[in-house]
Amino acid sequence: MSTLLWLRKSLRLHDNPALCAAIEGSTHLFPVFCLDPWFVQSGRVGTNRMNFLLESLHDLDASLRALNSRLIVLQGDPRDELPRVWREWKVERLAFEIDTEEYAKARDDEISRLAQSMGVQVVTRWGHTMCDLDQLLKHAGGTPTTNYNSFLSHFEMESRLQPVKPIDAPRRLPPLGAIAAAEATLPSIDQLGYARSHRSVILPGGETEALRRLEEHLKREEWVATFEKPQTSPTGMNPFGDRTRSTTALSPYLKFGCLSSRLMYDEIKKVYTRHPKHSKPPTSLHGQLLWREFYYTCAHGTPHFSQMRGNPICRQIPWGADEELLAAWREARTGYPWIDAAMTQLREEGWIHHLARHAVACFLTRGDLWQSWEEGAKVFDELLLDADPAINYGNWMWLSCSCFFYQYFRCYSPVAFPRKYDKEGEYVRHWLPCLKNMPAKYIYEPWKAPIAVQKSASCIVGVDYPKPIVQHEVVSKENMAKMAMAYEAYKNGKSSVGGLSTTMGAKGKNPLKQTILPSSKKPRQ
DNA sequence: TCCGACGTTGGAGCG
DNA sequence: CCGCTCCAACGTCGG
Numbered sequence: 001m002s003t004l005l006w007l008r009k010s011l012r013l014h015d016n017p018a019l020c021a022a023i024e025g026s027t028h029l030f031p032v033f034c035l036d037p038w039f040v041q042s043g044r045v046g047t048n049r050m051n052f053l054l055e056s057l058h059d060l061d062a063s064l065r066a067l068n069s070r071l072i073v074l075q076g077d078p079r080d081e082l083p084r085v086w087r088e089w090k091v092e093r094l095a096f097e098i099d100t101e102e103y104a105k106a107r108d109d110e111i112s113r114l115a116q117s118m119g120v121q122v123v124t125r126w127g128h129t130m131c132d133l134d135q136l137l138k139h140a141g142g143t144p145t146t147n148y149n150s151f152l153s154h155f156e157m158e159s160r161l162q163p164v165k166p167i168d169a170p171r172r173l174p175p176l177g178a179i180a181a182a183e184a185t186l187p188s189i190d191q192l193g194y195a196r197s198h199r200s201v202i203l204p205g206g207e208t209e210a211l212r213r214l215e216e217h218l219k220r221e222e223w224v225a226t227f228e229k230p231q232t233s234p235t236g237m238n239p240f241g242d243r244t245r246s247t248t249a250l251s252p253y254l255k256f257g258c259l260s261s262r263l264m265y266d267e268i269k270k271v272y273t274r275h276p277k278h279s280k281p282p283t284s285l286h287g288q289l290l291w292r293e294f295y296y297t298c299a300h301g302t303p304h305f306s307q308m309r310g311n312p313i314c315r316q317i318p319w320g321a322d323e324e325l326l327a328a329w330r331e332a333r334t335g336y337p338w339i340d341a342a343m344t345q346l347r348e349e350g351w352i353h354h355l356a357r358h359a360v361a362c363f364l365t366r367g368d369l370w371q372s373w374e375e376g377a378k379v380f381d382e383l384l385l386d387a388d389p390a391i392n393y394g395n396w397m398w399l400s401c402s403c404f405f406y407q408y409f410r411c412y413s414p415v416a417f418p419r420k421y422d423k424e425g426e427y428v429r430h431w432l433p434c435l436k437n438m439p440a441k442y443i444y445e446p447w448k449a450p451i452a453v454q455k456s457a458s459c460i461v462g463v464d465y466p467k468p469i470v471q472h473e474v475v476s477k478e479n480m481a482k483m484a485m486a487y488e489a490y491k492n493g494k495s496s497v498g499g500l501s502t503t504m505g506a507k508g509k510n511p512l513k514q515t516i517l518p519s520s521k522k523p524r525q
Numbered sequence: 526t527c528c529g530a531c532g533t534t535g536g537a538g539c540g
Numbered sequence: 541c542c543g544c545t546c547c548a549a550c551g552t553c554g555g
Contacts, residue, residue: 146551146552147551147552147553149552149553150552150553401550405550405551406550406551406552407549407550407551408550409547409548409549409550410550480548483550484549484550487550487551
């Protein structure tokens with residue numbers, strides 16, 4: 001049996017069920033990654049994340065070579081490339097990990113049909129998440145819950161049936177066929193049309209690095225056991241070395257599957273057994289992995305999860321469409337140093353702390369600029385190393401009070417919020433050097449500094465640094481009123497957007513129940 | 526059907 | 541510096 005293992009995520013050897021399935025009964029194994037133009041040439045993936053991907057592929061290739069195999073990298077649409085190599089290499093079986101992203105589902109359905117039509121067997125396995133997401137949906141009665149605590153009970157049910165247990169990396173691999181060995185290798189980032197100079201390697205990609213970092217974190221048992229997410233700081237200058245304020249920053253490794261979420265969960269569990277008074281979800285480290293699982297399940301079971309219209313869990317809110325405001329936010333020139341510093345770090349490093357994401361997301365949407373969360377999500381999707389559709393869109397809905405979270409009167413101040421963490425404004429000074437000499441008193445609101453102070457700090461607001469594009473005290477109040485109206489419209493059972501009229505939310509508590517019950521299941525009554 | 530408790534991470538003002 | 545209350549008042553769950 002000759003098997004092609006089609007790698008997309010799970011760029012690792014450890015805890016890789018699809019890899020194990022591909023090995024079983026194979027005389028030849030072709031590990032293949034396909035650089036799909038839908039991702040590569042579309043502008044969807046920024047330089048930093050593409051670089052992370054290439055490093056991860058490079059690392060995987062090295063690990064495969066150590067087992068007398070190697071990674072074959074194809075370039076082109078997998079709908080063309082895979083059938084070609086199935087023929088050329090006489091592939092009898094295709095194995096891949098289930099991917100629940102919107103694009104991936106459609107793509108994988110097509111590929112599976114092509115394979116069957118060409119007599120190629122198809123084997124799929126879950127592996128990117130801790131559980132089989134269809135099973136989690138089943139525990140929820142067929143429709144995803146938008147409530148974390150409800151989700152926790154579903155997860156507990158499922159993990160009792162299928163304990164979260166990682167599997168070891170294989171020690172031997174079937175050899176490649178001779179023809180396949182001649183195929184092209186990994187391109188460099190400039191060969192893919194990206195400017196090498198725009199790259200900033202803060203987090204190097206790859207399974208080796210992921211496991212090393214996980215191990216480093218696990219050594220700090222006390223820290224692991226007592227981790228409380230809300231206690232961490234968004235303004236830590238070096239989040240990857242700072243031992244007192246940082247998070248793990250393992251998200252990019254989880255996104256690409258350089259690190260298995262099941263392995264991480266299981267290793268943390270071992271620490272918990274030695275520290276009986278450990279923290280608990282939602283704030284604990286286990287809690288963080290469960291948030292990931294939560295959003296994945298929700299996205300898997302929700303149509304049009306990436307947008308507002310047609311998304312049954314998303315509040316319909318009449319966002320504005322002001323290209324200037326959006327551009328100012330995206331390009332870090334809102335005139336609010338905290339917002340601009342975070343957006344600068346995002347662009348430079350591809351990573352910002354979760355609370356910085358909250359702050360800039362709230363600012364763009366319900367807090368200040370009243371722009372659609374979809375636009376913000378697109379920017380994050382391009383720039384974040386860990387950009388992950390389920391989690392990204394989910395969190396944008398959360399922050400914009402479109403789903404999951406509804407207390408729109410709780411609004412982040414771009415001035416008061418960062419001050420709680422960083423009184424001196426070191427974070428701002430680092431990312432916005434033009435404000436380096438601004439006194440701490442004015443660092444988050446430099447337009448309030450007397451002109452003499454601005455002069456002695458060599459930073460004239462309106463010249464060296466922008467004036468604020470909106471007045472937070474004014475617009476945040478106006479926007480709260482707009483949110484109240486949108487919620488009122490929702491309660492009255494009609495959409496407030498584009499004259500669309502829907503009965504959504506008119507009576508039912510969960511509009512999903514009326515719209516997307518899986519055909520295989522009967523409604524619960 | 527109603528009501529209270531709760532919701533990972535708000536802000537301002539107070540003691 | 542911390543913890544408390546109020547601000548005005550969201551949806552969801554469960555008794």
